[in-house]
Amino acid sequence: MIPARFEYYRPKDIAGVLSILEEHGDDARVMAGGHSLIPMMKLRMADVPHLIDLQDVGGMSDVEISAAGIRIGAMVTQHDIIDNEALASVAPILREAALQIADPQVRYMGTVGGNVANGDPGNDMPGLMQCLDATFTVIGADGEREIPARAFYEAAYMTAREDEEVLTAVTVPIPKGGYAYEKQKRKIGDYATAAAAVQIVKEGGSCVSASIAMTNLSDIPIYSEAAGAALVGTSVDDAAIRTAMEAMLGDIDPTEDNRGPVAFKKHVAGVILRRAIERAWSRA
Amino acid sequence: MGKKQHYSITVNGKEEEFLTEPRELLIYTLRERLNITGPHIGCDTSHCGACTVTIDGKSVKACTMFVAQANGKDVTTIEGLGGPDDLHPLQTAFKEHHGLQCGYCTPGMITRATKLLEENPDPTEEEIRFGMAGNICRCTGYQNIVKSIQAAAAEMNAAKEAAE
Ligand code: FES
Ligand code: FES
Numbered sequence: 001m002i003p004a005r006f007e008y009y010r011p012k013d014i015a016g017v018l019s020i021l022e023e024h025g026d027d028a029r030v031m032a033g034g035h036s037l038i039p040m041m042k043l044r045m046a047d048v049p050h051l052i053d054l055q056d057v058g059g060m061s062d063v064e065i066s067a068a069g070i071r072i073g074a075m076v077t078q079h080d081i082i083d084n085e086a087l088a089s090v091a092p093i094l095r096e097a098a099l100q101i102a103d104p105q106v107r108y109m110g111t112v113g114g115n116v117a118n119g120d121p122g123n124d125m126p127g128l129m130q131c132l133d134a135t136f137t138v139i140g141a142d143g144e145r146e147i148p149a150r151a152f153y154e155a156a157y158m159t160a161r162e163d164e165e166v167l168t169a170v171t172v173p174i175p176k177g178g179y180a181y182e183k184q185k186r187k188i189g190d191y192a193t194a195a196a197a198v199q200i201v202k203e204g205g206s207c208v209s210a211s212i213a214m215t216n217l218s219d220i221p222i223y224s225e226a227a228g229a230a231l232v233g234t235s236v237d238d239a240a241i242r243t244a245m246e247a248m249l250g251d252i253d254p255t256e257d258n259r260g261p262v263a264f265k266k267h268v269a270g271v272i273l274r275r276a277i278e279r280a281w282s283r284a
Numbered sequence: 285m286g287k288k289q290h291y292s293i294t295v296n297g298k299e300e301e302f303l304t305e306p307r308e309l310l311i312y313t314l315r316e317r318l319n320i321t322g323p324h325i326g327c328d329t330s331h332c333g334a335c336t337v338t339i340d341g342k343s344v345k346a347c348t349m350f351v352a353q354a355n356g357k358d359v360t361t362i363e364g365l366g367g368p369d370d371l372h373p374l375q376t377a378f379k380e381h382h383g384l385q386c387g388y389c390t391p392g393m394i395t396r397a398t399k400l401l402e403e404n405p406d407p408t409e410e411e412i413r414f415g416m417a418g419n420i421c422r423c424t425g426y427q428n429i430v431k432s433i434q435a436a437a438a439e440m441n442a443a444k445e446a447a448e
Contacts, residue, residue, distance in 0.1 A: 001329075002307065002309075003307050004307070007306075008306035008352040010355075034348065034349065035348055038348050038350065039329060039330055042309075042329075055353065102418075103333075103417045103418030104396070104414075104417060105330075105345050106345070108343060109342070109348075188417045188418070189417075
């Protein structure tokens with residue numbers, strides 16, 4: 001498969017990126033690892049007359065951990081996430097999720113920024129970042145602004161980022177309590193049939209806070225506030241988990257596709273959420 | 285738009301210079317322009333890993349990288365790992381342990397495995413299966429691929445110890 005012709009740019013800094021975006025508007029796209037965009041270009045489902053490769057733009061490949069939170073540069077790859085011991089010790093859910101994304105080759109190339117910015121409902125990081133209440137930093141001609149992950153996604157491939165803006169970093173508050181990222185997929189490299197990200201805080205045998213987000217069960221990731229609330233104040237027993245599952249099923253809106261009919265996806269979503277809650281609770 | 289550009293890529297230690305369009309996929313650059321036909325095209329959709337090469341220390345599917353992205357980089361293919369007279373320990377192990385049948389997936393398998401063993405010189409069977417999950421083989425059922433990689437790891441570790 002051969003993509004349509006494009007003009008290729010490899011600017012050395014963000015100013016260079018922004019000026020190309022300014023000049024070409026939505027005819028230009030930025031690319032990090034390219035493992036979402038290139039397959040789409042090969043299929044000619046994405047038309048990118050001006051392709052901006054971010055590989056030479058510095059300052060976006062670091063993970064900084066402080067008491068205030070974790071700042072992950074947009075060019076940090078899934079492989080980097082898995083490989084980073086300090087990160088895995090403060091936020092183990094990131095490694096657990098990254099290990100379930102794609103395959104080893106793709107994880108060397110695939111970046112956190114690309115995964116969250118693309119707006120593909122199948123990507124795992126958006127739901128994960130909603131669970132963790134992350135904030136995305138985008139930069140444009142007028143400077144930087146911060147957008148909460150929970151307010152970033154509008155529809156499939158539609159996000160709060162403007163065409164002339166670039167997502168540069170993801171900031172995550174240090175997660176507390178037990179965690180789990182649970183994903184059902186048909187095969188290695190597939191997107192989720194259903195996936196759940198869960199963080200639970202336990203005090204004196206009962207749940208004091210719970211955050212739950214679901215992946216690939218709507219055209220955007222679903223942060224289910226109601227599902228989390230259903231666990232708070234309980235001992236996360238079977239009844240509480242069932243209430244959380246019901247609440248989650250009220251928030252998702254899956255469609256039928258080659259991963260199965262709607263009823264099946266809802267069933268799998270329930271199973272996956274139950275497993276994720278049980279595992280997170282056992283670690284809390 | 286997309287006019288031919290001058291590119292320079294080091295492949296298996298040799299600098300290659302040529303003119304082409306940025307949209308050319310690296311796998312075609314290697315196979316059709318440079319006649320380096322070890323990396324294969326199995327799927328052309330980043331699933332099978334037959335096209336795996338090593339670029340700047342990463343295992344990369346060459347069907348999912350534009351030549352423009354690889355400009356200025358160091359690429360290693362199966363041809364750079366060993367030849368008929370000086371097989372890489374992984375090549376020897378695949379040969380001895382029936383790690384291949386038709387051989388189509390093998391260059392990608394071995395290229396990926398070199399990187400896996402670099403990162404984890406003594407992997408468990410589970411770690412091998414996980415680390416090789418981006419490479420598909422339709423012949424062997426994987427059992428002998430795992431065995432071959434284990435044998436190569438043992439061989440390489442013994443050689444390293446002997447050298448120390
Ligand atoms: S040909 Fe590249 S992954 Fe199959
Ligand atoms: S040996 Fe035939 S595809 Fe692997």
